[in-house]
Amino acid sequence: MSEKSQSIQSKKQSGHDERLKKISPLRVLLNRPELGALGGSILVFIFFGVVAGDTGMFSAYGTLNFLDVSANLGIIAIAAAMLMIGGEFDLSIGSMIGFAGICIAIPAIYWGWPLWMSITFAFAMAVLIGYFNGIMVVKTGLPSFIVTLAMLFILRGATLAITRLITGRTQVPGLRVLIEDDPIAWLFATDTFQWLFTWLGSMKLIELRTDGTPLATGIPPSVIWFVALTLFATWILMKTRYGNWIFASGGDKVGATNVGVPVGRVKISLFIGTAVASTIFACIQVLDAGSADTMRGTLKELEAIAAAVVGGCLLTGGYGSAVGAALGAIIFGTVSMGIFYTDVDTDWFKVFLGAMMLIAVVFNNYIRRKVTENK
Amino acid sequence: MSDYIVQFNNISKFFGKVIALKDVTMKLKKGEIMCLLGDNGAGKSTLIKTLAGVHKPDEGEIIFEDKKTIFDSPRDALDIGIGTVYQDLALVSLMSVTRNFFMGREPQKGIPFFKTFDIDTANRIAAERMGQIGIDVRDPSQAVGTMSGGERQCLAISRAIYFGAKVLILDEPTSALGVHQASMVLKYIVKAASEGLGVILITHNVHHAYPVGNSFTVLNRGKSMGTFQKKDISREKLLSMMAGGEELDKLEVELKEMDRISKN
Numbered sequence: 166m167s168e169k170s171q172s173i174q175s176k177k178q179s180g181h182d183e184r185l186k187k188i189s190p191l192r193v194l195l196n197r198p199e200l201g202a203l204g205g206s207i208l209v210f211i212f213f214g215v216v217a218g219d220t221g222m223f224s225a226y227g228t229l230n231f232l233d234v235s236a237n238l239g240i241i242a243i244a245a246a247m248l249m250i251g252g253e254f255d256l257s258i259g260s261m262i263g264f265a266g267i268c269i270a271i272p273a274i275y276w277g278w279p280l281w282m283s284i285t286f287a288f289a290m291a292v293l294i295g296y297f298n299g300i301m302v303v304k305t306g307l308p309s310f311i312v313t314l315a316m317l318f319i320l321r322g323a324t325l326a327i328t329r330l331i332t333g334r335t336q337v338p339g340l341r342v343l344i345e346d347d348p349i350a351w352l353f354a355t356d357t358f359q360w361l362f363t364w365l366g367s368m369k370l371i372e373l374r375t376d377g378t379p380l381a382t383g384i385p386p387s388v389i390w391f392v393a394l395t396l397f398a399t400w401i402l403m404k405t406r407y408g409n410w411i412f413a414s415g416g417d418k419v420g421a422t423n424v425g426v427p428v429g430r431v432k433i434s435l436f437i438g439t440a441v442a443s444t445i446f447a448c449i450q451v452l453d454a455g456s457a458d459t460m461r462g463t464l465k466e467l468e469a470i471a472a473a474v475v476g477g478c479l480l481t482g483g484y485g486s487a488v489g490a491a492l493g494a495i496i497f498g499t500v501s502m503g504i505f506y507t508d509v510d511t512d513w514f515k516v517f518l519g520a521m522m523l524i525a526v527v528f529n530n531y532i533r534r535k536v537t538e539n540k
Numbered sequence: 541m542s543d544y545i546v547q548f549n550n551i552s553k554f555f556g557k558v559i560a561l562k563d564v565t566m567k568l569k570k571g572e573i574m575c576l577l578g579d580n581g582a583g584k585s586t587l588i589k590t591l592a593g594v595h596k597p598d599e600g601e602i603i604f605e606d607k608k609t610i611f612d613s614p615r616d617a618l619d620i621g622i623g624t625v626y627q628d629l630a631l632v633s634l635m636s637v638t639r640n641f642f643m644g645r646e647p648q649k650g651i652p653f654f655k656t657f658d659i660d661t662a663n664r665i666a667a668e669r670m671g672q673i674g675i676d677v678r679d680p681s682q683a684v685g686t687m688s689g690g691e692r693q694c695l696a697i698s699r700a701i702y703f704g705a706k707v708l709i710l711d712e713p714t715s716a717l718g719v720h721q722a723s724m725v726l727k728y729i730v731k732a733a734s735e736g737l738g739v740i741l742i743t744h745n746v747h748h749a750y751p752v753g754n755s756f757t758v759l760n761r762g763k764s765m766g767t768f769q770k771k772d773i774s775r776e777k778l779l780s781m782m783a784g785g786e787e788l789d790k791l792e793v794e795l796k797e798m799d800r801i802s803k804n
Contacts, residue, residue, distance in 0.1 A: 404656045406646040409635075413643050416632030423630040424699075425615060425644035484634045533634070 198477030199489030201528050205475065205521070206492050209499050217506035225362070225371040226381040227506070229388075235498025236391035237446060239491050241465060242472035243391075243398045244442030246490035248435040249473050250402070252415030252482030253302060253309035255439040257294070258469055260320035262462025265291060265447035267328050270337035270457035280340070280347040287444050294320070295440030299433030309436075317466070325459045341455035353390075353448040356383025387449050391491070394442070398487035411435065416483025471518060472497055475525040479533055496521065542606060545570050545738045546622070546707050551600035553586055560586040563600075564764045566757050568707065568738040573729065574767070575749035576742045577782045578759035584742050587759065588709050591740070592624040593617030604707075623705025627712050629696040633685035637677055640684050641666040641699050669698050673728050690721030694728050707738045714748045726752050744782070750775045758782050 213222060221227050241258050248255055268287035272278040278286070298316055302309045328335055344350045359382055365371045366379030373379055402408040413421035414428045422428050443462070451457045474480065475496060476489030497518060504511050544567045553561040561583050568574050578584045589595045591602070593611030602609050604620055611617045617624070631640050642662050648655040663680045670677045675691050684692060693713050700708055710729065714722040730752050733739050743749050749756065756773060758765040758781050765781055 404659070406648055406655070406657050409639050409643065409646050409657055412635050412639065413632055416634050417628075417630070420628060420630035420632060421643065423614065423626060425618070479634075483632055 198484055198486045198529075198532075199492055200477070201525055201532075202476040202489045202492035202496065205525075206496050206499070209496050209503075213499065213503040213506070217503060220506040221372075222503055222506040225365070225379070227502075229381050229385060231499050231502035232388050232495075233385045233498075234502050235495040236385070236387035237449065238465075238468055238472055238498055239391040239494035240387065240394055240446050240449075241439070241442050241469040242476070242490045242494040243394050243487050244435075244439040245466070245469040246473035246476060246478050246485055246487055247398055247402070247411060248439050249470070249478040249480070250415050250482060250485045251411045251432055251435045252418065253432055253435065254313060254470065255298065255436060256310065256313040256466045257298065257316035257320055258439055258443050258466035259462040259464055260317045260324065260466075261291065261294065261440050261443035262447045262450070262465055263324045263459055264294075264320045265444040266451045266457035266461050267324055267337060267459065269448065269451050270340060271328065271331055273343055274337055274339050275331055280343045281349040284349060284353075284448060287447065288441060291440040291444040292437050295437030296433060298440070299436035302436070303429040303432055321459075321463075328457075328459050335459045336456055337458075338456035340451060340457070344452055350452060353386050353445070354452040356385055357389055359383040385453075390445060390449065391494075394445075395487055395491040402487055407431070412483055414482075468497065468518075471522045474529070475521055477525075477529055477532075479529060480526075484533065493525075543569050544603075545605060547603040548591065549601050549603065551587070551590060551597045551602075553590055553595055554598050559762055561590070561597075561762050564759070564762075565600075566740075566764070566767065568740060570738055571733050571736050572754045573733045573739045573741055573752055575753035575756045576740055576759065577744065577746065577749060577756055577778060579744060579782055581761075582759040582782075583762040584744075584759055585711075586762075588624065588711055588740070588742055591617070591709055592622060618703075621704055621706035622709065623700030623703065623707070624709040625693075625696045625700055625711065625713065627715070629692055631684050631692055631696060634683055636681040637670070637684055637687070637695065638662045638666040638680040641669070641680075641695065641702070645703060665702070669702055670695065673698060673731070674724075688721060689717050690724045693717070693721075693725045697725075697728060697732065701732060701737065705737065707740065708732060709740045709742070711742050712744075713741070714743065714745060722748055746775055746779045746782070750778065 217223075222231070241262075245255060245258060265287045268290050269280075269283045272283040272286060273280050294316070298309070298313055301307070301312045305312070325335065328337065344354050362371065362379045362381055362383050366373055366377075371379050371381060402411060410421070410426045410428075410431045413424075413426045414431045418428055443465075446465070447457075447461065450461060472493035473485065473490045474493070476486065476491070476493035478485030478490065500517055501514055504514050504517075546568050548564065548566045551561055551564045551566075552559070564583075564587060566574070566576075566587075576584055576587065586595065590597050593614040593616050596611070602611070604622070609620065611620075614624070630643075632643070635643070638659065639662075642657075647658040647661050647665075649658040649661075650656050666680045667677050670680075673694050675694055684695070687695065697708065697710065697713070708729075713725050713729070717725065726748060729739055729741065741749060741753065750770075753770060755767055755769050756778055757767045758778065760782070768778075
């Protein structure tokens, strides 16, 4: 049989397999990376609604409580997700939180800097460290896993050593008095919509303290940051040229470079992003607690990566979403707080975290096969 | 102005002591499809990387539209109008058709600092361009991973043309494809040439090259064995030139010998 007749024959059949590709609506939905996390969070809320519906978990105070925990994790999970989509990991997130904490506290308490200056200093350090992580990964071609693992130890060690050297202790308290009158500290330390909660309290719609003020005083700053960052990251990923470069850099580094995507610059900026997100996390926690602790943020990098993975990010890069990571963080935050309202021993939380991650990875793997399936 | 859109005169490239290319000369006209043939290790990859700006030639000159040109990077070659489609195609299978089509060169709209990727325009252009070559992309937001090998190849070529390629260098575009898919790609290549592009088609498959090529340059061990017009050379002659004819003859004799022994 000659080439020609074969090609004519296959052309006759091609009316189906080539021109009109049928995609079921279910398939379109399955192609969204955050689908798994959405389903997961709905299940989690149904579960606690049934098990702990009457315990006060879903009262205004209880809700804000688990949202606060979710939001804190979400802030770093979103940055971790963007970096993962760009094809890299950052294991130094947790250490960066601790380091940023003392960058704020030591200058403010021991050197007499105004708070806004030490906060700015912490962000400047974050940019430097993120840049260093990025440039190391890009220039050496080493796996980011190794480079940032080294940074995990370096930063945690430096945090501990510097703090003990300067203060003789591992904690730096006394920040709370500095928050008032500071020009930027309110960004990380003010509950918003207080008027709403006061009003709700006066209408007796939410629970009150014995003195008549509402138990929940306002939306915590973490939640505002969390929502803003989710929107911002989603806008970047879906709507900007830079977003397309993030997907391309993570999806195929060589290919992206060949068509002119500045892969190195994209990755470095994403590393700066995770370090800055860690610093936002640190600002909120340090100002809320009024003190910096050298061990703050321990293991947070793994929780952030877990939330990103549950949210549909592929470990191999090039696929994922900020909304997914946000939902992943909400799942973890809700379960970690919700478990207190049930009869289940809180020791089981980590078991849940691990199991959830495994299910998510298996599910995501399946999705990826479906998406890249060659017809 | 000469007939040639691009000329490569006496190109040599050395890697240390290794002579990868020696005195290779190749000329390409507008609308011409030149097939670059050669066995593995003949220097095809080195030659196209030199043409694409990845390597700098150690000797010789590149003349593009009558101007002597030196490429410092692949970007230079791209900007001047030499589009290269490598074997890996530079496509990300998890990303959509549109996002791949405009990867690195996304159209933007909006005010400075808040510019957004103009997805609607991009979708429209991508669907339009793919439609022109007979690939109906009903949903340009579908992942490239769902496309067939031939469709992907066409997408990569179509992208290079859209972004201003006057000379198209195609590295083994049909090597991983079945007969139908390969013929779809070859048809598209002919169409692109008929619209005035110069095409350099790198392949080791004479059966794919011969029907579409206007001229044939055969490389062997870093040297050009000459450029032949289609009327001057047969398919069989080309095949024996690129594979080293004697080697195949020798193989045939050896096989016959083995056959004879096993029969005994």
